[in-house]
Amino acid sequence: MQSGYLQAYMMKMNWPNILTFIRILLIPLFVIAFYLPVQWGHLVAAILFALAAFTDWLDGYLARTLKQFTKLGAFLDPVADKLIVSVALILIVAQPIITVHAAVITIPAAIIVAREIIVSALREWMAELGKRTHVAVSYLGKVKTVLQMLALLVLIYCTNETNFMLVLAGFALLYTAAILTIWSMLIYVQLAWKELREMG
Numbered sequence: 001m002q003s004g005y006l007q008a009y010m011m012k013m014n015w016p017n018i019l020t021f022i023r024i025l026l027i028p029l030f031v032i033a034f035y036l037p038v039q040w041g042h043l044v045a046a047i048l049f050a051l052a053a054f055t056d057w058l059d060g061y062l063a064r065t066l067k068q069f070t071k072l073g074a075f076l077d078p079v080a081d082k083l084i085v086s087v088a089l090i091l092i093v094a095q096p097i098i099t100v101h102a103a104v105i106t107i108p109a110a111i112i113v114a115r116e117i118i119v120s121a122l123r124e125w126m127a128e129l130g131k132r133t134h135v136a137v138s139y140l141g142k143v144k145t146v147l148q149m150l151a152l153l154v155l156i157y158c159t160n161e162t163n164f165m166l167v168l169a170g171f172a173l174l175y176t177a178a179i180l181t182i183w184s185m186l187i188y189v190q191l192a193w194k195e196l197r198e199m200g
Contacts, residue, residue, distance in 0.1 A: 014066070014068040014070065014073075015059070015062050015066070015068065016059040016060070016062045016063040016066075016068050016070075016073050016077075017059075017068075017070060017072055017073045017076065019055045019058055019059035019062070020055070020059050020073060020076045020077050020080050021076070022055055023052045023055045023056060023059075023080045023084065024076075024079075024080045024083065026048050026049075026051060026052040026055075026084075027052070027083055027084060027087055029048050030044075030045045030046075030048035030049045030052070030088075030156070031045075031087060031091065033045035033048055034091050034095075034156065042156060042157050042158065042159050043157060045156050045157075046153055046156045046157035049084070049088060049152065049153055049156050050153055052084055053084070053149045053153065056077075056080070056081060056084075056149075059073075059077065060077070078120070081145075082116050082120070085112065085116070085148065085149075085152065086113060086116070088152040088155075088156060089109040089112060089113060089152070091156065092105060092109070092152070092155045092156065093105055093106055093109050104171070105171075105174075107178075108174045108175050108177070108178035109174075111178045111181055111182060112148065112177065112178055112181050115181040115182065115184075115185045118185060119184075119185055119188050122188055122189070122192055123188075125192075126192055140180060140183060140184045140187065141184045143180060144177055144180035144181055144183075144184050147173055147176055147177040147180065148173075148174070148177035148181075150173050151170055151171075151173035151174035151176075151177050152174075154166060154167075154169060154170035154173065155167075155170040155171075155174065158170060
């Protein structure tokens with residue numbers, strides 16, 4: 001009996017799922033690197049974050065190429081993505097790069113986190129109705145994710161000594177991602193509007 005469970009578990013542990021687990025394990029590592037009291041701490045944190053972001057693309061590519069889709073992967077992949085983004089946002093909000101009003105970084109961070117909560121709840125609800133495909137990931141959502149990851153990568157790397165133009169680029173990317181976040185959320189809501197209206 002135990003060997004049967006073990007065999008079933010090992011079948012789920014394909015390369016895409018292994019990469020997803022690696023992505024989750026990288027989170028505490030880039031947090032530790034971010035707070036290291038050394039000059040190169042943010043650089044190491046940015047490299048680890050970039051590696052985690054790369055595994056996000058790679059596990060999706062391998063899952064499609066090798067046709068290794070599992071329920072475990074379908075659950076873990078979005079969880080890993082949201083963990084990485086949320087933790088990175090907390091880091092840059094808690095340790096501002098430049099002396100600016102807290103709202104400058106807090107507002108886009110709050111928008112992004114709020115969107116993730118709303119869309120995740122919407123997807124789960126639609127899945128219960130058997131209409132998960134109605135709120136599948138859109139092309140706009142993928143563009144948003146790329147810009148978001150680039151913004152976080154830049155802002156994790158930056159310190160008070162970083163060239164101001166690079167910091168400004170990071171903020172510009174984050175605000176652009178926040179705008180696309182709202183836009184893509186509205187698209188998800190529109191796709192599910194019929195069911196939402198029937199709830200009333």
